[in-house]
Amino acid sequence: MLDRIAKPMFIRILMIIVSALLAFMSYLIIYILIGIRRVTGLDGLYPFYNIFKVTPVIAIVTTIASVVIVILGYHRFKRVKQDTYSLINALSAVIYLILLLINIPFFRKVGQIVAKDDIYSLKTLFNGQGVFSFRVLFVISMVLVIYNVVILLIALKVIRLSIFIPDHISNTKEVRVGDKVLTNTQAVGEETRLYLLNLNKTNFFKTANGLVVLFTAIAIVVTFVGYTFYDRYIVCDAVDLGSHIGINPNYNVESGKGKLLTTEITNKLVYKGKSKEAKAYLEDLIDNPDNYTISKSNHLKNGDFVTITVNYDEQRCDDLHIRVTNNKVTRPIKGFISEFKNGKEVAHTKNVLAMIKRSGDERMNETYKGKKYTIKFDSAWLCRYNGSNNDAIVLIYRVENKGNVSYVNVYSTENITTNYVEDIHTYTTPEKMLSGKKAVTTSKQARSLVSDGKISETLDNADQTYLIDG
Numbered sequence: 001m002l003d004r005i006a007k008p009m010f011i012r013i014l015m016i017i018v019s020a021l022l023a024f025m026s027y028l029i030i031y032i033l034i035g036i037r038r039v040t041g042l043d044g045l046y047p048f049y050n051i052f053k054v055t056p057v058i059a060i061v062t063t064i065a066s067v068v069i070v071i072l073g074y075h076r077f078k079r080v081k082q083d084t085y086s087l088i089n090a091l092s093a094v095i096y097l098i099l100l101l102i103n104i105p106f107f108r109k110v111g112q113i114v115a116k117d118d119i120y121s122l123k124t125l126f127n128g129q130g131v132f133s134f135r136v137l138f139v140i141s142m143v144l145v146i147y148n149v150v151i152l153l154i155a156l157k158v159i160r161l162s163i164f165i166p167d168h169i170s171n172t173k174e175v176r177v178g179d180k181v182l183t184n185t186q187a188v189g190e191e192t193r194l195y196l197l198n199l200n201k202t203n204f205f206k207t208a209n210g211l212v213v214l215f216t217a218i219a220i221v222v223t224f225v226g227y228t229f230y231d232r233y234i235v236c237d238a239v240d241l242g243s244h245i246g247i248n249p250n251y252n253v254e255s256g257k258g259k260l261l262t263t264e265i266t267n268k269l270v271y272k273g274k275s276k277e278a279k280a281y282l283e284d285l286i287d288n289p290d291n292y293t294i295s296k297s298n299h300l301k302n303g304d305f306v307t308i309t310v311n312y313d314e315q316r317c318d319d320l321h322i323r324v325t326n327n328k329v330t331r332p333i334k335g336f337i338s339e340f341k342n343g344k345e346v347a348h349t350k351n352v353l354a355m356i357k358r359s360g361d362e363r364m365n366e367t368y369k370g371k372k373y374t375i376k377f378d379s380a381w382l383c384r385y386n387g388s389n390n391d392a393i394v395l396i397y398r399v400e401n402k403g404n405v406s407y408v409n410v411y412s413t414e415n416i417t418t419n420y421v422e423d424i425h426t427y428t429t430p431e432k433m434l435s436g437k438k439a440v441t442t443s444k445q446a447r448s449l450v451s452d453g454k455i456s457e458t459l460d461n462a463d464q465t466y467l468i469d470g
Contacts, residue, residue: 002071002072003079005072006072006073006075007153008076008083008085009152009155011072011073011076011086011089012068012085012089012152012155013152014069014072015069015089015093016148017063018062018066018069018096018140019067019141019148020141021058021062022058022062022096022137022138023138023145025058025059026134026135026137026141026463027138028052028430029134030054030135030138031051031118032465033134033319034319039190052053053110054111054263055107056108056110056111059103060319063096063097063100063101066073066094067093069090069093070090070093072086072090073087073088073089074087074090079274085151089144089148090437091141092144096141098448099133099136099137099140101195103133103134110118114427119223124223141356151224158304180428184326195276195424205382215275225276226467229328236314237272237273237275237278237322237323238270238323238325239322240269240324241283241285241319241324241326241328242261242308242327242328243269243307243309243326243329244268244269244270245265245266245267245310245331246266246267246268247264247265247266247306247308247331248259248266249264249300249335251335251336252367253337254336255300255301255302255336255337256299256300256336257300257336258301258333258336259297259298260294260297261289261298262294263289264288265294265308267286267310269282269286275320275321276322277320278322281316281317281320281322282322285312286310291310292308292310292311293309294306294307294308295307295309295310298456300336301336302334302335303333303334304332304333304453305331305332306330306333307328307329307330308330308331309328310329311326312324327442356380356393356468357395357469359412360377360380360395360410361377362367362427363410363427363429364397364408364430366430368399368430372401374400375397375398376393376397376399376400377398377405377413377470378396378397378443378446378447378470379395379443379447379450379470380395380396381393381394381395381396381466381467382391383411383450383453383455383462383464383466383467384462384464384465384466385461385463391413392411392412392413392459392462393411393468394409394410394450394459395409395410395411396408396409396433396446396447397409405431405439406432406433406440407432407433407439407440407441407442407443407445407446408430408432408433409431409432409433409446409450409456410427410428410430411428411453411456411459412427412428413459428458431457431458433455433456434456434457435449447467447470450465451465
């Protein structure tokens with residue numbers, strides 16, 4: 001009796017039906033398991049929820065059909081050893097059975113759902129149920145649908161090949177060898193036997209078996225890549241969690257004693273997708289300080305780099321169709337109080353000297369704007385005053401007008417000992433330098449006065465002076 005039932009055509013069609021049912025069921029389950037975490041009522045999943053309730057019945061039917069395929073496919077291969085196609089279907093049906101049996105507890109839970117169930121109880125019910133096994137089932141079933149459809153089309157001669165077509169594919173006693181069709185039973189058997197004996201002499205991918213393997217491989221790649229691309233790029237919104245991060249620590253501490261708390265991290269991420277659930281999740285995520293990790297949070301000094309990582313729930317993002325492209329950022333630290341101990345330190349601090357000159361040049365150009373003056377930078381100095389925070393940065397310029405030369409200084413006393421890297425200083429209006437009551441006319445004389453702490457009438461008696469540049 002099995003010989004009459006275990007026909008390759010019957011096994012093939014049955015496998016197509018079972019695989020199509022499992023592909024539909026697994027995709028529906030994936031949709032529901034993701035959707036059930038995103039809605040507040042079952043009506044939000046209508047009409048798919050009603051179909052979802054029937055999945056245990058589909059699982060039972062496909063389980064029984066898979067057992068039939070295993071028995072028939074194995075019996076067919078045992079009788080006709082060259083019918084590897086039926087064996088492949090039998091082995092695939094075994095995989096179906098394993099995946100379905102693994103998910104028996106899940107289908108039992110589905111069977112227990114009633115209309116009056118609260119949505120939150122359902123979320124708890126399926127909290128431990130992942131979608132990975134159903135994604136595997138979806139990919140395998142789709143591949144087997146394509147695989148068996150190709151074989152079926154070859155058997156029905158819809159796809160015509162000028163190659164050897166074994167009778168276990170065509171399910172008839174006709175065998176095609178090139179353009180020749182053999183119908184005599186004895187001749188067919190001999191031709192088949194001779195062909196099989198010389199199979200190793202033929203290019204494998206020019207045979208029916210080779211083409212089926214090639215079609216199957218292409219189907220697997222296309223299905224897997226297509227599903228992955230669809231799942232990750234078409235239905236998912238790309239989100240960069242790290243690029244909008246900012247930090248605002250307490251800068252009113254000495255460099256080397258700084259701290260950065262998670263509560264001092266800001267994130268101005270704006271979600272541009274259409275999902276309200278995804279937007280709400282991301283807003284809660286970036287606003288919660290507990291979701292941030294800092295690589296170094298204590299003993300921070302100017303010039304340190306800290307890496308801030310946003311911790312997120314990968315499964316939750318997957319459910320909400322969010323693809324996180326980046327979740328961290330590295331930021332430099334600057335702004336803590338930093339006292340310059342000498343002129344060299346000021347000069348060697350990155351960009352400080354250029355900033356000093358830029359600010360001084362601006363004041364000089366403002367004062368002598370529109371006049372025929374030739375202005376030339378001479379030197380920069382740090383002047384320290386013991387017991388005072390109002391140390392000074394002094395810039396000396398040479399000014400010439402119609403042959404008359406004088407030296408002018410521009411200085412600042414605002415927070416010179418603290419955080420000079422930031423461009424927050426205001427400079428005084430340029431003043432002519434005087435030696436007694438006479439204008440200073442040489443660089444040597446101007447430098448000597450500053451070295452002695454005699455800078456101007458309003459800034460005098462420096463305890464220590466350091467030449468920064470010039």
